[in-house]
Amino acid sequence: MMNIVVLAKLVPDLVEELTIDASGAALDLTFARWIINELFDDHAIEQGILLKERSGGTVTVIAPDLEGADDVLFTAAAKGADRLIKVRSDFSAANNHAVARAFSAIIKGFQPDLILTGVQAHNDLDGSAGPLLAESLGLPYVGYVSGVALADGKFMVKKEYPGGLIAEMEVTLPAVFGIQAAEQPPRYVAVSKVRQAMKTSSIEEMDASDLDLSGAPEIERMFQPEAAAHAEMLEGTPEEVSAKLVALFKELGVL
């Protein structure tokens, strides 16, 4: 019986305008709506459920206690997750180093065979959470995974490389996987099923130890994209333009 743990990260919803806070080095998240990291962590949940449906096992979904976490967890239960956990701490100000440490301490206690999480998120400012989590747990990590399978006692993953290359790897469990895409798009669950899950399943709450934010780069300034200086157009025949270009490169010291 495979013990599958999915770390479901939440991210600020980009449908709302983002503003920079008074410090000028972080987002103002006072009015942010937190949603599942749809492009990746939603796929991690789907992949966990698919694996369970195919090979048996249990799926535990664990999420930070941000507004929106209950929705994410109950929706996961409606899809087939067995255990729902919400971890309490001030995650809205946490970086991935802190998230990885906080969750690894809790996940370790579950003795999972595999841990799935989204390969990246739009608010990854200090690297993605997956490898940091693996490091903290002392487990191997494979990222950009787009398929997992248990066959003849071997655990195989598909990893995507740029340029359309896909590698098949045999991995010794336990391990952490950063999910790029589940084998099929995350399923839609009817609201009636989610409402039912709210009645029949419960969310366990656990406390994270104090958040340790160390190790991440310090952010000096965060700002909206600023209009850069205008491009200078080089005019003339192709020969003239290339001569100007070469002169320019020399002037800039790259030739």
Added chain:
Amino acid sequence: MNATEVAERSFEAKVLEAVPDGERLRLCLECGNCSGICPFGYLMLYPPSRMIAMMRADRINKVLETDTIWMCVSCYACTAVCPSKIPVTPGLMTSIKEELLLVGNVPAELQNALANSQRYGNPLGESPRKRADWTMGIQPEVKVMAKHKQPVDVLWFVGDYASYHPRVQSATKALARVLNALGVDFGILGAEENSDGDSQRLAGERGLFEMLAEKNGRAFSKYQFNKIITSDPHAYNALKNEYPALGISYPLQHYTEFLAERIDQIKLLLKRQISARVTYHDPCYLGRANGVFDPPRELLCAIPGVELAEMTHNHSNSLCCGGGGGGMWLDGFQWEKAHVRLSDWRVREAINTGAEVLAVACPYEPPRFEDAAKTMPGADKLKVRDIAELLAEAMDV
């Protein structure tokens, strides 16, 4: 009984209970009228009459394995022609879509719209905080109830596309200016308004519909007003026929009914001539489903210079624009199956009347018909205008 048989029988029970006159399903004559009139019946593996036959043969599970039911745009054409008066659209078609949804047989496009409706309260995936952004620049200012905090005479339920869709916003603004010109004391819910949920319900998402209806019901109950008007026939259908069963019931009018009641006052304000041959498209959920045929025509005929011409299919025989019952969110899916849009057929009929203007009264229609007109030969001079836009133009407001 084995498990499959139980599923078969429970589906029949579900249809019989889905609507008050669901029992009439037993009276099906297998005449096939429903499947014949269905605009996409020729593409459905199991159009309504055949589905009923499958149900009677306890083989509905076969139907659940197919996806062509998603061609149904809940247009009520089948229901309107059934000699046994069977509620085909709200009973049979909606129930089968609910089953498809529960087994996860849902086109991805539709899933997106449903997920957006869950999260944001609108299928477009727009920020709920921006729901009243269209009001900017309108004078006198449009009252948003949460800020206004006073009773109003009329609460305007604006609707999703009327609030957010850039093309439809122009019709919404026109209606706001017309209401102002008439001195109507009206307010809107703004960010507190959620999708009416009717098209989601007809696409099989009953639970989502109830969730949205409850949210709207809570918002209504916070404020004082005498009646609700709406720009959206889908919202009209929900508020009139579905919300009361959930304990949400208010006097209600479509904006065309509301304005037609004030026709004498309006006539005095129509200063500008609109010299054009105009044809009117009956929206399924205003006309066929709810019997509102005359008020939109009265308004059009009141505009000096307008000459009304009817299309071949009009009144209860109107052709669907293709947007109902989830069709609004299945364009890609339906195109793959049909390689034609229902809006194409409608625009061709409009051209054949020799009309210069195709007048509409539903927020789904301006973008659908304008898109069709872009590729339809002979449609280059056809303008699609909401009745509110024509009135605002004639009033010069």
